Structures are given as C-alpha cells and as structure tokens.
Amino acid sequence: GLFRQLSRGGAGAPCTGSALSLLGKAMLAQSTGGVLLGAAESVSFMQGTQLGLAGVLRGAVLDAAVGEAPAASASGGSAIDVRRLLLAGLVGQTLGIQVPGLSARAEFTVPAALPGLAEGEVLDVALQAHAAAPGSVGSPMMSPLFGMTLFFQNGTEVPVSGLQQPFSVRIPVDTGGLSPLARQLWTQRARCAFWRNDSYSGEGCSVAEASLTHVTCACSHLTTFAVSQDTSDPACGDGRRTAGEECDDINLESLDGCSAACLLEGTHQCFGEPSLCLRVGG
Known part of the structure; x- marks a missing residue:
C-alpha cells in the first residue's frame, strides 16, 4: 500500500506528503527498532521504496520550465527536491538536500562532464533524503540515506555509471554513540555504501575524506548513498x-x-x- 501510494502522484498531489511521512517512518522503524532486515527482506523493502518514489520524483516536474524553482516536499523524515535543468546548468554544480527536522544536509557535486549526453540536453534532477538508512545484517549504517537520480524528459532514467570524473557526495554522519576507541578508529572504518538494486555495496565508491561529522565519497555512478562502518576490517x-x-x-x-x-x-x-x-x- 505504501509503495502504491507513493507512485500515484507528483510532489503537488495530496497523497505525497502522507506517502513521504509513511516512508520516512517505515525506514526509521526498521533502522532503530532492533529488527534488521535479512537479505530477502532488505531487497523487497528497498526495491519497493525506489520504485514507488520514482513516480513522485517524475510527477513533480511534468509541467516544469527549465531553471525554475525546484519542486520540493518533506514529511515524516523524508524529503524530495526535483528540478529541470539544461545539462550546461548542471555540470560542475553542487546541489544539496536536507533531512526534515535535522541539520543533516548532503551535497552532491556534479563532475565537469557527463559523457554520452548532448550539449543542449534537458534533464530532470531528483534528490531524495531519508532520516534513517535501513540497515541490513552485518552492515550498521551511520548516516541518513540520500539519493540523486537524473531523468530524460520522457521519464527514462539517465544511466550514470563508470565515470572517469566521479560525483562527490558529502554525507553527514552520526558518530555520537561510538565508544572512545571506536571514535578514534572511525576514519579508518568509515565506508561509502550505495544501494545496488538488491543490497548495499561499495563498488565504484571510495572514501575521499572522513571526519566525525561528515564523510565525502567519490562515486563513479548515481544511486542512493549512505555511510557504514566495517568493524571487522x-x-x-x-x-x-x-x-x-x-x-x-x-x-x-x-x-x-x-x-x-x-x-x-x-x-x-x-x-x-x-x-x-x-x-x-x-
């Protein structure tokens, strides 16, 4: 029901705020309720989330003009921000989105070139933020979940992968609950994680910079991102x-x-x- 509700309308639709609220609460409950998802459940939850949210993201800019103010909506710990831009107005820029009710803000810095796209291409740029990143067994998440997706005007997602010039993704982290020793080791244990259709992965992403408050990831692709820690390393x-x-x-x-x-x-x-x-x- 949640994912059907998400997919029915754009950011201006009456159901959007309710759907975002339900989504944010579901992620928060899964992350903090002590019931971490196994592999199959994690796949179902995240695939359903992204499929449903795609309808909201796309619907938000169906009638938008290039360069006008972003369509934005936030509720229940989840937020979306969608805008229509020329390729020339996107490359080299830094776009940010904030988690509702928190100071946590992620920033996506777009590389100077996106190969395969025409110079005058019009793109719909969709950002999403969720207060809690669903954890999975063996992968404790240390940050909210943030995502960036590009769409062609016909609604098709732009494939963004294998870039020589990576996206820079600056993600806020919460290390307040770590022990003194764990805080000392944090910068060595921090890992950039992204959702790869069926699980979290670090492929194509590396930690460019880490502190007790932020981790900057260099990623050769786009998807949804979070920060985890590897205590076994x-x-x-x-x-x-x-x-x-x-x-x-x-x-x-x-x-x-x-x-x-x-x-x-x-x-x-x-x-x-x-x-x-x-x-x-x-």
Whole structure:
C-alpha cells in the first residue's frame, strides 16, 4: 500500500506528503527498532521504496520550465527536491538536500562532464533524503540515506555509471554513540555504501575524506548513498595484531615494527630502526 501510494502522484498531489511521512517512518522503524532486515527482506523493502518514489520524483516536474524553482516536499523524515535543468546548468554544480527536522544536509557535486549526453540536453534532477538508512545484517549504517537520480524528459532514467570524473557526495554522519576507541578508529572504518538494486555495496565508491561529522565519497555512478562502518576490517590502534599489521600488539612481540600508516596507537608510538611500539613518555 505504501509503495502504491507513493507512485500515484507528483510532489503537488495530496497523497505525497502522507506517502513521504509513511516512508520516512517505515525506514526509521526498521533502522532503530532492533529488527534488521535479512537479505530477502532488505531487497523487497528497498526495491519497493525506489520504485514507488520514482513516480513522485517524475510527477513533480511534468509541467516544469527549465531553471525554475525546484519542486520540493518533506514529511515524516523524508524529503524530495526535483528540478529541470539544461545539462550546461548542471555540470560542475553542487546541489544539496536536507533531512526534515535535522541539520543533516548532503551535497552532491556534479563532475565537469557527463559523457554520452548532448550539449543542449534537458534533464530532470531528483534528490531524495531519508532520516534513517535501513540497515541490513552485518552492515550498521551511520548516516541518513540520500539519493540523486537524473531523468530524460520522457521519464527514462539517465544511466550514470563508470565515470572517469566521479560525483562527490558529502554525507553527514552520526558518530555520537561510538565508544572512545571506536571514535578514534572511525576514519579508518568509515565506508561509502550505495544501494545496488538488491543490497548495499561499495563498488565504484571510495572514501575521499572522513571526519566525525561528515564523510565525502567519490562515486563513479548515481544511486542512493549512505555511510557504514566495517568493524571487522583491521585498523591501526584496535588493540589486535592482525596479519599485515605491525604495531597493534603494543610491542608484545620483540622488534614489533610499524608501517608508515601506523605510527601511533593509543599511548604508544613508533620509534627507531627497526621501529618499535613504545609508550609515549617512557
């Protein structure tokens, strides 16, 4: 019922606010209610969401003029922002969208060129934001969910993938609930994740910059994006000596060296040749 309701009207339709509200609440409940989706349920939920939302996004600009103010709607933790632009007015620009009720705002920076599109092409540019990114088993999400989609005027989605010049996607993250050690390791564990039709994936996306408040992803394609963390990935300073790491045992082994990326672990620092992990200050 939710996805049928989403697909019936544009941003000006009476049902849109209600549909967005239901969608936002469903995502929030799934994300925070302690019931993470398994693989099959996650596929069904996200595919239905994107299919239904496409009708709203497209309907919002059916009669729009190029360059006029965006059609926008927000309710229940979900928001959409749709505008009609010439290709020349899109490339190189930064577009943002904010989650309703939160200060969290994502920014999409479009590369200077989008191969395969004609110079005078008119495109419908659709942004979406959701306060909660549905998690899946083994993939805790650390941010809201944001998306950008391009449409031709006939309603066909523009295929955007394999770009040599990537999109830059700046995503706000919530690290307030992390332990002190987890916060210390956050920039090493942050992962850019996108919805790839049936699951979250990091293919074609890399972390360009990470802080405790934002992660910037460089992505060669468009879809919906969020930020996760990989707690299983070996990290310098996690207190475990793992194959390929050289200082995480805090010098429990003789001549325990340090790699160029692992010079400081907690109260220990690398010194000497061959390097040792020694306690700072003695």
